[in-house]
Amino acid sequence: MTYPIRPIDESEWPAFARVNEEAFGWTPHPKQAERFKAQTEFDRTLAAFDGEQIVGVxxxxSLTMTVPGRQLPVAGxxxxxxxxxxxxxxxxxSLMRRQLADIRERGESVAAxxxxxxxxxxxxxxxxxxxxxxFKVDTHRSAFVPGAPQDPSLRLRVAKPADVRPELETLFAAVVARRPGRYERKPEFWTSVLADEEYDQHGAGSLRTVLAEDDGGVRGYALFRIKSSWDETGVPDGTLKLQELEAADPAAYALLWRSVLDRDLVSTVEAGRPVDDPVIALLADQRRLRARWADELWVRLVEVDKALTERAYAAPVDVVIEVEDDVCPWNARRWRLTADLTGAECKPVEEEPDVTLPVAALGSAYLGDGMLGERLDAGLLREHSSGAVRRLATAMSWSPKPWAGLTF
Ligand SMILES: CC(=O)SCCNC(=O)CCNC(=O)[C@H](O)C(C)(C)COP(=O)(O)OP(=O)(O)OC[C@H]1O[C@@H](n2cnc3c(N)ncnc32)[C@H](O)[C@@H]1OP(=O)(O)O
Structure with a gap:
């Protein structure tokens, strides 16, 4: 049986949202539902119908996402x-195939x-x-290594997040291009980031912010909540849940982390951060950072040649890649990628390939996390010219490592 697919209009929103709520088993607060609706781009929705009923969505x-060396339109x-x-x-x-065709039609080369x-x-x-x-850091074991940056011109300012929203937005916009995976935030996204109703707090108190600034302006901020508690012997044992910490320079970054880690009445700081977060280098006792690793963004190259041309490369490379792709067959052919530090070209060719790989492997490597070597060692890629995969992996790797930091 086939289920016709089309975008919804605003009048169909309740039925669309209900499928989402049913599938995820969540019951949003009316204000959360309102925020979800406000973020929705109706012309980019898709619904699958069984008769009159929406059964899949x-x-x-439309994101502007940082990729190595550039910012691109990316379908989120x-x-x-x-x-x-x-x-x-x-x-x-059916929804995925239609969506990928729509994304291609729109001219976006990457989906995430x-x-x-x-x-x-x-x-x-x-x-x-x-x-x-x-990770969770025991704040009493969180001293920094000698030589951590300090800048006496910096000072901290405590503020209510809603009162400093423009300053937070400006600082974020100034740093968003630094790390692949980060994306620009539209006003509706900022409204969600700063949402602070009781149901947003998950029992951990109001959203708070500390800004780092000097006479020239704001150089960073931390957004967090604190769950206060005292242990059975009366010792303060609070948990600070870090939502976001952004800084324009290492000294502001270090000061903000110290402000979070030195917070009175707090014994644990919890945070979700990039795998190469500089705080790992700053902590003298890194084992006190008790961490769990998890996948974050997934990436799909919708137009392989366009996507590979649009990012920057960390090293020169010249390689013929045979791409396997049965969902987007326009990608399934041999491409010659020639790149150096100034630019890249990706052309269709008939030559013998240096490597054959599934399109998902290129998606994995696209933001710079360097997962091609891992796949080669796992025996999941076919290398026809010795060393080709490692040369490609080196060229596609990037520092800093990718991380979006905010679910969309
Ligand atoms: C970006 C995001 O929004 S992530 C959110 C994803 N949504 C959820 O997790 C909500 C709960 N889950 C769901 O709504 C559904 O189960 C979905 C959307 C994950 C899958 O929808 P379905 O219509 O059942 O998938 P469909 O029938 O097209 O499955 C296609 C294939 O994927 C497989 N598949 C689908 N879901 C899963 C899953 N969760 N785990 C493993 N395999 C799966 C199917 O077995 C099938 O495999 P086959 O082609 O080898 O037979």
């Missing part, structure tokens, strides 16, 4: 949901998403492209 955010895939009554009948597969489960998206050509470390 997805949507796209979201709200993927199929009703339990219609699961495993191919509804998601956060996966609810790791097994869903590989079949559609998405590869795990960024990772996050979720």
């Amino acid at each position: 997805t949507g796209v955010f 895939v979201t709200a993927v949901s199929v009703l339990a009554s219609h699961r495993r009948r191919g509804v998601l597969s 998403l956060y996966a609810s489960e790791a097994l869903i998206y590989g079949r559609y050509g998405y590869g795990r492209a960024a990772a996050e470390l979720s």
Whole structure:
């Protein structure tokens, strides 16, 4: 059976949202539902219909995302949901194929998403492209290494987040291009970031902010909540849940982390950060950073040649890549990628390939996390010219490592 697919209009929003709520098993507060609606780009929604009933949905955010060396329009895939009554009948597969065709038509060469489960998206050509470390730091063991930067001209300012929103937005906009995976925030996204109703707090108190600044202006900020507690002997044992810490320079960064780690009445700081977060280098006793690793962004190259031309490369490379892609067949052919530090070219060729790889492998490597070597060592890539994969992996790797930091 086929399920016709089309975008919804605003009047169909309740039925669209209901499929999402049913599939995820969540019951949003009316204000959360309002924020979800405000972020929705109706012309980029897709709904699959069984008769009059919507049974599957997805949507796209038109993001401007940082990739190595550039910022690109990227399709941020979201709200993927199929009703339990219609699961495993191919509804998601139809939605994904239609969505990828639409993204191509729109001229975006890259799609990205956060996966609810790791097994869903590989079949559609998405590869795990960024990772996050979720960690807990024992604040009493959080001294920095000697030589951590200090700048006496910096001072801290405590403020209510809503009162300093323009300053937070300006600082974020100034740093967003530094790390692949980060994306520019539209006003509706900022409204969600700063949302502070009781249900946003998850029992951890109001959203708070500390700004780092000098006479020239704001150089960084931390956004966090504090869950106060005292242990059974009366010793303060609070937890600070760091939502975001952004800084324009290392001294502001170090000062903000110190302000978070030295917070009175707090014994643990919890945070989700990039795997190469500079705080790891700053901590003298790195083992006190008790971490869990998890995949974060998944990336799909919708137009391989355009996507590979649009990013920058860390080293020169000249390699013929045979791409396997049965979902977007226009990608499935041999491409010659020639890149150096000034630019890249990716042309269709008939030559013998140096390497054959599934499109998901290129998606994994695209933001710079360097996962091609890992796949080669796992025996998952076919290398025809010795050393070709490592040369490609080196050229596609990037510092800093990719991380989006905010779910879309
Ligand atoms: C970016 C995001 O929004 S991530 C959010 C994803 N959504 C959720 O997790 C909400 C709950 N889950 C759902 O709504 C649905 O189960 C979905 C959307 C994950 C899958 O929808 P379905 O319509 O059942 O998928 P569909 O029938 O097209 O499955 C296609 C293939 O994927 C497989 N598949 C689908 N979901 C999963 C899964 N969760 N784990 C493993 N395999 C899966 C199917 O077995 C099928 O495999 P086959 O081609 O070998 O037979």
